[in-house]
Amino acid sequence: MSEGKVTKKGKALYDYQLEDIKRIFTCYDKNEPSYNLLYQLPTGGGKTVIFSEIARQFIEKTGKKVLILTHRIELSRQTSGMLQEFGVHNKVINSQVKELPDQNKFQCFVAMVETLNNRLQDDKWKLENLGLVIIDEAHYNSFVKLLKYFVECRILGVTATPLSSNVNIRMKDHYKELITGYGIPNLIEKGFLAKATTYSYEVGLGSLKVGINGDYTVKSSQELYTNEEMRSKLLYAYEQRAKNKKTLIFNNGIDTSKFVYETFRNAKYDIRHLDNTNTKKQREEILQWFHTKPNAIITSVGILTTGFDEPSIETIILNRATRSLALYFQMVGRGSRIYKDKKTFDIIDLGNNAARFGLWSNEVDWQKIFRNPSYFLENIISDSDIEKLFKYIMPDEIRSEFPNTEELEFDVKTTYDNVLKVGKKSQEVIDLAIEHHAKMLLDNSEDLAEALRKFRLLDESIKDIVRRFSYCIANSTRNFRDWLIDDFKTKLRKIILSEF
Numbered sequence: 001m002s003e004g005k006v007t008k009k010g011k012a013l014y015d016y017q018l019e020d021i022k023r024i025f026t027c028y029d030k031n032e033p034s035y036n037l038l039y040q041l042p043t044g045g046g047k048t049v050i051f052s053e054i055a056r057q058f059i060e061k062t063g064k065k066v067l068i069l070t071h072r073i074e075l076s077r078q079t080s081g082m083l084q085e086f087g088v089h090n091k092v093i094n095s096q097v098k099e100l101p102d103q104n105k106f107q108c109f110v111a112m113v114e115t116l117n118n119r120l121q122d123d124k125w126k127l128e129n130l131g132l133v134i135i136d137e138a139h140y141n142s143f144v145k146l147l148k149y150f151v152e153c154r155i156l157g158v159t160a161t162p163l164s165s166n167v168n169i170r171m172k173d174h175y176k177e178l179i180t181g182y183g184i185p186n187l188i189e190k191g192f193l194a195k196a197t198t199y200s201y202e203v204g205l206g207s208l209k210v211g212i213n214g215d216y217t218v219k220s221s222q223e224l225y226t227n228e229e230m231r232s233k234l235l236y237a238y239e240q241r242a243k244n245k246k247t248l249i250f251n252n253g254i255d256t257s258k259f260v261y262e263t264f265r266n267a268k269y270d271i272r273h274l275d276n277t278n279t280k281k282q283r284e285e286i287l288q289w290f291h292t293k294p295n296a297i298i299t300s301v302g303i304l305t306t307g308f309d310e311p312s313i314e315t316i317i318l319n320r321a322t323r324s325l326a327l328y329f330q331m332v333g334r335g336s337r338i339y340k341d342k343k344t345f346d347i348i349d350l351g352n353n354a355a356r357f358g359l360w361s362n363e364v365d366w367q368k369i370f371r372n373p374s375y376f377l378e379n380i381i382s383d384s385d386i387e388k389l390f391k392y393i394m395p396d397e398i399r400s401e402f403p404n405t406e407e408l409e410f411d412v413k414t415t416y417d418n419v420l421k422v423g424k425k426s427q428e429v430i431d432l433a434i435e436h437h438a439k440m441l442l443d444n445s446e447d448l449a450e451a452l453r454k455f456r457l458l459d460e461s462i463k464d465i466v467r468r469f470s471y472c473i474a475n476s477t478r479n480f481r482d483w484l485i486d487d488f489k490t491k492l493r494k495i496i497l498s499e500f
Contacts, residue, residue: 034407036155041181043160043333052086064131066108075261141166150200161326162370193336198347202390204384221252226259245314250331252320260348266318271297274434311337321351332360376383412468438495448500
């Protein structure tokens with residue numbers, strides 16, 4: 001397929017977009033008038049452009065009106081502006097619009113879900129001559145309650161991720177068919193999206209709790225991501241991979257984002273915090289600063305996952321874990337736009353998200369997920385299984401402190417198997433690991449002070465040994481692991497003190 005453009009009313013459409021529009025109209029033409037259709041295209045593929053052109057063509061072909069539903073006021077404004085570019089005369093139904101005496105003057109209406117729901121509950125309120133309802137970000141389950149008002153209209157749901165935000169609501173129960181557009185790999189290959197490099201930093205997520213919506217709770221996430229270790233890991237990852245690059249950080253919880261803000265400020269980095277409590281003026285000022293400053297950093301909470309387009313972003317940091325595939329793609333997608341000389345961007349993952357869902361640029365079988373969402377959700381790799389794959393790699397600067405030890409790694413699994421084979425208790429594994437670390441310290445230290453200094457360097461190594469041992473004995477509770485780490489360190493310290 002060629003990548004040429006076709007212009008309609010001053011707006012460019014690519015061949016793949018025109019092809020998808022044709023497929024959508026063909027599907028509607030061969031089915032009954034009240035056919036519910038779902039269309040999937042990745043973030044950055046131009047969904048708003050596509051459904052604006054669909055609205056234009058539908059009005060032109062049928063003479064009927066179009067309603068476009070969004071879940072945020074910013075999206076309503078953006079959609080209205082795009083429709084104007086296509087020559088579609090439209091009206092935004094917001095909280096100030098109480099009645100529609102002038103509805104015959106407009107071809108199209110754009111409305112937020114809650115506002116329209118409130119209006120439609122009034123029997124006096126009715127949209128006349130309506131033929132098509134387009135639902136933007138259709139994976140949000142808040143739209144479902146409105147479908148009963150439009151049973152005689154064609155419905156077109158549009159989303160990057162055809163998987164409901166509510167684990168108990170299946171999109172296939174409300175849409176009869178899914179049409180998928182270009183996938184992310186194709187859009188990257190054709191030069192429509194930037195190529196991503198993912199850097200994953202392993203994080204123990206055993207303390208996180210899953211809420212009724214199927215995702216990790218804000219409370220448990222904030223307890224993990226505001227601790228000193230995680231803040232240090234975030235700052236280290238930024239300095240290693242994203243320093244002096246325009247960076248957007250996603251967090252789960254306002255407190256976490258504020259902690260991130262203070263952490264970066266204390267490290268003398270120029271950063272802004274943004275959440276849904278900011279005023280419209282504050283938000284506009286922060287986003288304008290972010291747009292114009294080359295190495296700007298924003299730490300945010302959810303608010304920038306949709307309805308936000310800043311193509312100059314060079315790095316996305318996921319300073320959170322999520323079990324929502326839709327949210328994962330939305331967050332990463334904020335960095336995927338092509339911009340001037342920018343053809344690539346980086347993803348720093350501090351929530352094991354790439355291990356859970358796969359790389360952002362991997363091909364996804366959306367048809368299979370649409371047909372059987374429960375199968376997908378039930379087979380998401382668990383955090384404990386992800387952690388079993390973790391492997392601690394001792395940094396070179398620590399490794400250089402132990403030049404007299406040839407083998408620095410302690411093989412927990414092999415030692416565990418050997419211990420059980422000869423009929424000994426599993427605790428023997430920890431005792432052997434303590435002996436191994438004691439010998440490392442004794443062989444590479446001249447005196448007690450040096451040994452104690454190097455003892456502190458082995459903190460991550462000890463945690464890793466305990467973590468892998470806990471999986472061997474099927475006891476990976478947080479309390480048990482914390483106790484075992486403390487016990488390991490106490491015994492190791494006693495050996496050092498006695499030897500010097």
